[in-house]
Amino acid sequence: MKIAVFAGSFDPFTIGHAHIVRRALEIFDRVDIVLGVNVNKPDAAARASERAAHIAAIYGSQPKVKVATWSGLTADYAKAEGARFLLRGVRSVKDYEYELSMADANATFGLETVVLLTSPTLSFVSSSLVRELKAFGKDVSEYLPTKTYIDNL
Numbered sequence: 001m002k003i004a005v006f007a008g009s010f011d012p013f014t015i016g017h018a019h020i021v022r023r024a025l026e027i028f029d030r031v032d033i034v035l036g037v038n039v040n041k042p043d044a045a046a047r048a049s050e051r052a053a054h055i056a057a058i059y060g061s062q063p064k065v066k067v068a069t070w071s072g073l074t075a076d077y078a079k080a081e082g083a084r085f086l087l088r089g090v091r092s093v094k095d096y097e098y099e100l101s102m103a104d105a106n107a108t109f110g111l112e113t114v115v116l117l118t119s120p121t122l123s124f125v126s127s128s129l130v131r132e133l134k135a136f137g138k139d140v141s142e143y144l145p146t147k148t149y150i151d152n153l
Contacts, residue, residue, distance in 0.1 A: 002027075002085065003029065003030045003082060004024055008036065010051055010127065014130055017033075019118070020116050021033065023116055031063070033068075034054075036048070046060060048069045052069050053069045062150075074106070089115075090116070099113065
């Protein structure tokens with residue numbers, strides 16, 4: 001079974017993330033969406049669990065998607081799940097440079113990094129953009145996937 005681990009904070013999980021997952025499901029037998037937990041932040045575990053529950057709800061009974069939280073190295077999660085692939089979405093050259101160094105490091109753990117380029121129509125969508133818009137009272141619903149959105153991708 002080809003399992004890809006798509007790890008991040010997903011704060012929040014955006015339509016850009018959902019688009020990467022949809023495309024990855026055409027390649028892999030299973031995609032694990034793994035929310036990292038920063039153990040140095042007091043409420044991090046609760047917040048990650050809350051986000052994970054939301055993501056799991058929008059994917060419903062999709063058998064090829066697993067949602068989990070993890071407080072260790074992503075490589076350790078991958079090993080525990082029998083995954084050999086890490087999935088990453090790249091929006092820009094800046095993202096690529098960061099992902100290249102991470103891919104090199106993860107290769108030392110026997111993991112292959114698969115990079116999917118973000119759709120040009122979604123390249124501006126980021127979790128930080130959504131958080132900033134929300135902080136200024138703007139409606140961010142168009143950037144956040146729903147179960148209906150996922151079902152129609």
